Amino acid sequence: MKNYNREPIKVYIVEDEPLILETIKVIVEEGGYKVCGSNNNVKDAIIEIEKFQPNLILVDVMLSGDLDGIDLINRLKAKNNIPFIFLTSLSDEETLKRVKNTNPSGYIVKPFNENTLLANIELALHKQSVKITSKLESVTKEKDAFFIKTKGEFIKIDKNDILFFEAYDNYCYVYTNTNKHLISHSLKSVEQKLSKEKFLRVHRSYVINISKIDSINEGYVYIGKHKISVSKLHKEKLMASLNML
Missing domain, CATH: 2.40.50.1020 (LytTr DNA-binding domain)
Structure with a gap:
């Protein structure tokens, strides 16, 4: 999604594999978005997401430490309404159940390619825009x-x-x-x-x-x-x- 003459759309990445992180950064930035930050630790990521207020979060399910990507999203959802896409090599029943409970904007199974990632980002941002527009229209039902x-x-x-x-x-x-x-x-x-x-x-x-x-x-x-x-x-x-x- 090119964003000419507008503020760049900010994407935050939570990923603990350095090579995959760099690959995601390249794809995201070549797709016309801005990577506003990244981290491999849930607690630090929460602090930075609060600070940078990205438009979208790309988050791996499996992360180093006691907390995983699903824990991260559950903690963020209490205070934020930022859309997010899971990137993971997991597709077992228990993981899918936990993921569905978070209502993600996308779920990408690794390995993925550039087109798959950019298409999911585009769809997630579109869904968020439609959701916001719907809420705003309901606020202005008086049509003034x-x-x-x-x-x-x-x-x-x-x-x-x-x-x-x-x-x-x-x-x-x-x-x-x-x-x-x-x-x-x-x-x-x-x-x-x-x-x-x-x-x-x-x-x-x-x-x-x-x-x-x-x-x-x-x-x-x-x-x-x-x-x-x-x-x-x-x-x-x-x-x-x-x-x-």
């Missing part, structure tokens, strides 16, 4: 606001602050009074989530907040400093939505 993901964080945007949306390939921009954000949804999918009484498509590339219109003239609407095209197909519906004297 929604969250967008940008530069690795989720930002709350009040719908009353939105000026308009502009299509950009399979994505779209959302414009507010102070910012412009690129979001990973098509204009059509965004339009379906908006109030038809407040937001209106005026062009194949634009959905506007009707309450923000300053003026209309010769096939354009003006919202602040923005001049937005109105197509003939949508002009009649636009005029009908306005409170005219």
